[in-house]
Amino acid sequence: MDKREPEKRGGVRFWLALWAAKLSVPVLKLTRHNGTHFPGSLAMRICPDFLRRLSKPEKIVAVTGTNGKTTSTNLICGMLRARGLRVLSNTLGSNMYAGVATALMEGVSVFNRCHSDMAVLEVDERSARYIFAHVKPQFLAVTNITRDSIQRNAHQEYIFDLVNLGISYTPETVLILNADDPVSSFLGETFGGGEGAFPNRRVYYGIADQGQDAFLPGVPDFSVCPKCGGKPEFSYRLYRTIGQFHCPKCGTSSKERDYTGLRLDFENRRLTVEDRSGARFDCPLPSDSIFNAYNTMMIVALFGEMGYSRQETARLLGEAQITDRRFTLETAGGINLYTYAAKGQNGSAISSVFEYLAKDPSKKEVVVMLYEHFGDTLTWLYESDFEYLDQENISKIILTGNRYLDCELRMKLAGIPAEKIVCLEDETRVPEYVDTEGIESVYFLHDVYCMEKTMRCRQLVKKRILGGDGHEN
């Protein structure tokens, strides 16, 4: 059979698709549409195997996982660009099939010649199987697989199988896996162990016991041994079910690590790393949260495997910054005003943020701004540990966004005293209710969809602290 036959058949369609997609970019800009998936989507409508035919950079890194993939992809891109590389990425756009096609399309000429050095792609877990059928990354870095929106993602084992199916299409890809995540660490093999392992080389990263107590999750992401159904025991957890486990019944246990974060020093933002050769070195931490420490370890492992020296990785990490859309800090009149993206529909992610701020000893108020589509299921509210917010040093919790009444009920069920809770239908009134005396910080927890509203709200609080009236002129 002539192997070139499909190429010939699809040739004209491919060129039409490429040119139409390229042409749509300036048109979208002119009409002020921010279409990050439209060009790719259009191209695939014209030529269904567009992604396969599209020229790609020689080096591709893909990042997937439930939480932390956007932050990590941004950091990796920033570090590689700081090195002077021309890097394609979908960090500002969609992480699904069409978004990846758009990002890669932007890196080729009208003659389908790739003029970029690398691509760093954020890949949606459910799209991995479609993307890896045509895009073969050298490295696939995985943050974790935890509970997520039940409507979109069902449960972790289902997502695990979808990512694993994607990996089965790309046997040459090196997997960079989180040894401390009992779910995603089994990628590249049958969940829970051993049999049917894929040929992919696997590299594991993690963080050693730091002697700290992690809060117990109300609904754990990992409660049953995947091999025998026994009850796994943790020798330590750093947050949620991220830590080292073993099953007393069948002996299944966490993977051995190639890159270990030995000592976390959040105060000085330093991390001591030991690699598989036993060599130790210091790395800067771009943030003081445990989940970002894991993202940092993943990046250390990835750069180590890409051949970067320890010094170079540390230097690039030192210059890297967490993107503003996830976390920001401003100070007004000695009060720290934080904004934190806390994904609704995702009990694990929001509980990690709750734990983070419960452990921050400062006297604080918390503003929760959740906007959701009506019709979305509310079960995630009951899988999230609102109980963590029942702390002495949290003096007030202000609820707004269209889910404020659902949040109020959940807070009350979590035992949070009613007098601490303020419910506001109109978010522009939040600043009137923030106490500006006797507190050290205010946390604005917001959905990824309401960044602008959150920033406006913080601006008004800032104005009020600095002596304004809390209203914009």
Ligand SMILES: [Zn+2]
């Ligand atoms: Zn077992």
